[in-house]
Amino acid sequence: MTVPGRSKGSWYRKPLADLFVQHGLFYFGRKTPFLIKLLKPMLVWSAYIFSTYLRRNLSNNASFLLGSDSTPRERSRFARRLIAKHFEFLQDFNRMQDWSxxxxxxxxxxxxxxxxxxxxxxxxxxxxxxxxxxxxxxxxxxxxxxxxxxxxxxxxxxxxxxxxxxxxxxxxxxxxxxxxxxxxxxxxxxxxxxxxxxxxxxxxxxxxxxxxxxxxxxxxxxxxxxxxxxxxxxxxxxxxxxxxxxxxxxxxxxxxxxxxxxxxxxxxxxxxxxxxxxxxxxxxxxxxxxxxxxxxxxxxxxxxxxxxxxxx
Structure with a gap:
């Protein structure tokens, strides 16, 4: 069944990382921060594997930042480190939302x-x-x-x-x-x-x-x-x-x-x-x-x- 006004497959084209942030990261990070910390390696891996947008763009940036002699493996690791740091930033900010x-x-x-x-x-x-x-x-x-x-x-x-x-x-x-x-x-x-x-x-x-x-x-x-x-x-x-x-x-x-x-x-x-x-x-x-x-x-x-x- 196709939702009116939405092309077939458009749901899957939205970056999964964005969907998770919209619907889960801030809520569960606030209520059960230990759970997000426990799941962080899996979340980083999932964002890298399933979000073509993140994987392509971060790897492209890595090819310049690390130099032309960097290997695909090094660029992949760099991209995953950036995703991990982005998760950490969001979680820190979520945790500090009521700080003075x-x-x-x-x-x-x-x-x-x-x-x-x-x-x-x-x-x-x-x-x-x-x-x-x-x-x-x-x-x-x-x-x-x-x-x-x-x-x-x-x-x-x-x-x-x-x-x-x-x-x-x-x-x-x-x-x-x-x-x-x-x-x-x-x-x-x-x-x-x-x-x-x-x-x-x-x-x-x-x-x-x-x-x-x-x-x-x-x-x-x-x-x-x-x-x-x-x-x-x-x-x-x-x-x-x-x-x-x-x-x-x-x-x-x-x-x-x-x-x-x-x-x-x-x-x-x-x-x-x-x-x-x-x-x-x-x-x-x-x-x-x-x-x-x-x-x-x-x-x-x-x-x-x-x-x-x-x-x-």
């Missing part, structure tokens, strides 16, 4: 490069913090909120509804202002106004979302498409761009690395290429040291393309 900001801050082992934060702040005109899908985003945000009172977080709604609800509740609880990345020109105006008030804007800098403009840059033996939003917003506002990464030391404990501030030239058109390359370099440096902490489930890296056609 102080409890999140107590997970920080060290903060390296705090002088870069002060240098970027002294530049004035607000601050644009960029990060990557690595480690614990929430702990890093809690640390920013410990130093700032006006923080705006740009996010793309996740199709995993339970996870999205927890993320939103956390941001509201610590006092961060949420901005849906799909708002278009309204989002741009809101962020520009916030920076004019000397606020902090936090944006993921390692992935271009639907509807956003991007540019391919050299990255880990291939090319990665980075969003142009942070660079263009910095040019429009005069704010500095500050890369900050919250990496696991031993999960759930983290260490925070603050990169050097990036000052964008406001006269460069259509955008400051050197500033974009500085941003990509800061991300690449961290990813190259901790490739199995980069939770990029999409096919992020591609073979080098003709630079004359790399703008999107």
């Amino acid at each position: 900001q102080r409890q999140f801050l107590d997970l920080i082992d060290s903060v390296d490069g705090i002088e870069h934060y002060h240098a970027a702040r002294s530049h004035g005109r607000g601050l644009i913090v960029t990060t990557a899908h690595m480690g614990s985003y929430e702990v890093g945000l809690a640390e920013i909120m410990a130093h700032e009172t006006d923080v705006h977080v740009v996010y793309m709604p996740n199709d995993q509804a339970p996870f999205e609800r927890l993320r939103s509740r956390f941001r509201q609880r610590i006092g961060a202002v949420e901005h849906d990345a799909s708002q278009g020109i309204r989002l741009w105006i809101e962020l520009k106004n916030a920076l004019d008030r000397n606020a902090v804007v936090v944006i993921q800098g390692d992935r271009v979302m639907p509807g956003q403009s991007g540019q391919f840059v050299p990255f880990s033996n291939g090319q990665l498409e980075l969003p142009l939003g942070p660079i263009k917003l910095a040019a429009a506002s005069g704010a500095a761009v500050l890369p900050i990464f919250c990496l696991y030391s031993k999960a759930p404990r983290v260490r925070i690395e603050v990169g050097e501030p990036i000052i964008v030239c406001r006269d460069e058109r259509p955008f400051d290429q050197a500033a974009l390359e500085a941003l990509s370099g800061s991300i690449e440096q961290v990813v190259s040291r901790q490739p199995d902490q980069w939770l990029a489930a999409h096919s992020a890296l591609i073979q080098p393309v003709d630079p004359r056609s790399c703008a999107v």
Whole structure:
């Protein structure tokens, strides 16, 4: 029997990992965490075997991150490690959903490069913090909120509804202002106004979302498409761009690395290429040291393309 409006087999094409997160991981992780911990090896194996999306994309990324001389077996192991770390991240976040900001801050082992934060702040005109899908985003945000009172977080709604609800509740609880990345020109105006008030804007800098403009840059033996939003917003506002990464030391404990501030030239058109390359370099440096902490489930890296056609 075919369900009206649904093509035959479409149920099976939905990534099984997403289905499990939607219907089981958060509920059972909250009620019976020992069970999820016990079943974790099987869940990781199942996600790798049955989700073509994860297996194909993670293996493709591994071919760049590990190098062309890496073997299929090494890439397979790398992909399964990433899936395991993603499960650990989701379980940690699920377990911490009622924590206070102080409890999140107590997970920080060290903060390296705090002088870069002060240098970027002294530049004035607000601050644009960029990060990557690595480690614990929430702990890093809690640390920013410990130093700032006006923080705006740009996010793309996740199709995993339970996870999205927890993320939103956390941001509201610590006092961060949420901005849906799909708002278009309204989002741009809101962020520009916030920076004019000397606020902090936090944006993921390692992935271009639907509807956003991007540019391919050299990255880990291939090319990665980075969003142009942070660079263009910095040019429009005069704010500095500050890369900050919250990496696991031993999960759930983290260490925070603050990169050097990036000052964008406001006269460069259509955008400051050197500033974009500085941003990509800061991300690449961290990813190259901790490739199995980069939770990029999409096919992020591609073979080098003709630079004359790399703008999107």
